Amino acid sequence: MASGHPELVDDISREINDFGPITFARFMELALYHPQFGYYMRGPEDGSERIGWQGDYYTSSDVHSILGQALARQAEQIDRLLGQPDPFTLVEMGPGKGLLAKHILSACRIGSESFRRRLRYILIDRSPAMRKIQRHNLSQWLTEPDMMTWADQLDALASAGVTGMVFSNELLDAFPIHRIHMTSEGLQEVHVDYQDGQFVDCLKPLSTAALDTHLRELHHNWPEGYRTEVNLQALDWMKQVARCLNRGVVLTIDYGHTAHDFYRPERKTGTFLCYSKHSTNETPYQCVGAQDMTAHVDFSSLAAVGETHGLQITGFTNQLSFLMGLGVEAMMAELQPESPEFQSAIHLLKPNGMGGIFKVLVQHKGIEAPNLDGLKYKPFMESALTGLESKVGA
Numbered sequence: 001m002a003s004g005h006p007e008l009v010d011d012i013s014r015e016i017n018d019f020g021p022i023t024f025a026r027f028m029e030l031a032l033y034h035p036q037f038g039y040y041m042r043g044p045e046d047g048s049e050r051i052g053w054q055g056d057y058y059t060s061s062d063v064h065s066i067l068g069q070a071l072a073r074q075a076e077q078i079d080r081l082l083g084q085p086d087p088f089t090l091v092e093m094g095p096g097k098g099l100l101a102k103h104i105l106s107a108c109r110i111g112s113e114s115f116r117r118r119l120r121y122i123l124i125d126r127s128p129a130m131r132k133i134q135r136h137n138l139s140q141w142l143t144e145p146d147m148m149t150w151a152d153q154l155d156a157l158a159s160a161g162v163t164g165m166v167f168s169n170e171l172l173d174a175f176p177i178h179r180i181h182m183t184s185e186g187l188q189e190v191h192v193d194y195q196d197g198q199f200v201d202c203l204k205p206l207s208t209a210a211l212d213t214h215l216r217e218l219h220h221n222w223p224e225g226y227r228t229e230v231n232l233q234a235l236d237w238m239k240q241v242a243r244c245l246n247r248g249v250v251l252t253i254d255y256g257h258t259a260h261d262f263y264r265p266e267r268k269t270g271t272f273l274c275y276s277k278h279s280t281n282e283t284p285y286q287c288v289g290a291q292d293m294t295a296h297v298d299f300s301s302l303a304a305v306g307e308t309h310g311l312q313i314t315g316f317t318n319q320l321s322f323l324m325g326l327g328v329e330a331m332m333a334e335l336q337p338e339s340p341e342f343q344s345a346i347h348l349l350k351p352n353g354m355g356g357i358f359k360v361l362v363q364h365k366g367i368e369a370p371n372l373d374g375l376k377y378k379p380f381m382e383s384a385l386t387g388l389e390s391k392v393g394a
């Protein structure tokens with residue numbers, strides 16, 4: 001029998017029995033976001049944490065507050081460039097436990113009084129269980145009237161429009177992805193069937209015209225047996241962000257690559273991985289709903305869709321360079337050298353670790369191309385996104 005959350009396995013297998021094999025994207029959607037039994041949707045009352053040292057994986061904000069401090073500085077600079085609007089809105093999407101928000105707001109306490117007074121912080125997370133954890137971790141800011149609010153979805157902000165900064169850390173890697181497989185007859189899409197009590201892969205034609213169009217625009221030359229992913233939901237999300245931002249900056253942090261690097265022929269098995277208790281595996285049909293699933297982000301396609309919908313590319317860099325530009329050396333100087341805290345901060349900077357793997361895409365709208373401190377150092381990525389092989393404007 002397939003292992004995992006029993007009611008979730010029942011629901012997914014029933015859907016397959018009733019309607020036939022489902023796309024891998026649908027399987028991942030249900031495994032992570034089934035309204036009752038999905039990995040992110042069940043509360044911590046079921047006994048297991050998701051994010052953090054007691055959970056399945058950790059993010060930058062579990063490690064140290066320097067990313068939050070840097071984002072606060074970046075937001076203050078953007079506020080000045082926008083002419084100090086009232087309100088200046090920070091929209092954080094997919095805040096998880098809310099720790100990054102906590103670090104940003106703590107850092108803002110020592111910033112300018114005017115910025116603090118005009119700041120409105122909006123959190124958007126599709127998981128009610130995560131929203132509950134966020135409220136708990138951010139309780140000290142809930143007493144300040146209207147300062148912090150939750151929105152159900154990004155589109156809810158579109159009519160009023162946002163002036164400020166829309167940002168996310170490790171949001172897009174948690175979106176369900178379509179898995180693609182090159183066969184001798186061309187590209188097929190991985191679907192999920194249920195046979196003899198087990199979920200199994202089966203290959204079928206591409207499920208949507210949008211996927212077909214996107215794959216054509218990648219101009220790939222993949223060998224037979226090549227397997228990769230396409231994150232269509234991230235491209236739709238980018239369009240929503242473009243719709244809801246009036247004036248300001250979009251800052252997207254995630255592990256990922258340019259399309260050229262992501263879809264190079266040698267990357268034969270894609271980037272999809274499952275995380276459980278801080279180890280990785282490639283078996284999504286085990287522990288269904290009890291482990292995280294993730295895939296890297298194709299930043300070129302994201303930037304290209306953004307451009308088509310009114311978001312100009314400001315720059316593209318990695319987490320190490322972003323943090324350096326925003327004064328991480330001075331932040332580190334305040335820590336005791338070799339202390340555990342110092343070592344944690346170093347962890348976020350390592351070029352072969354989180355400092356290099358995590359990328360930062362910055363886009364702007366309604367302002368002149370801003371000279372942002374977070375983009376001071378982008379040595380090897382200056383033109384990475386503008387030399388796109390992929391021009392996805394759908």
Ligand SMILES: C[S@@+](CC[C@H](N)C(=O)[O-])C[C@H]1O[C@@H](n2cnc3c(N)ncnc32)[C@H](O)[C@@H]1O
Nearest residue numbers: 040059094095096124125126127130169170174
């Ligand atoms: C990997 S966690 C990110 C954690 C957090 N940003 C951090 O830095 O620790 C992904 C979060 O995104 C949320 N999420 C996933 N899809 C979403 C969507 N479409 N809209 C809003 N939140 C979403 C999940 O519920 C989860 O809280």
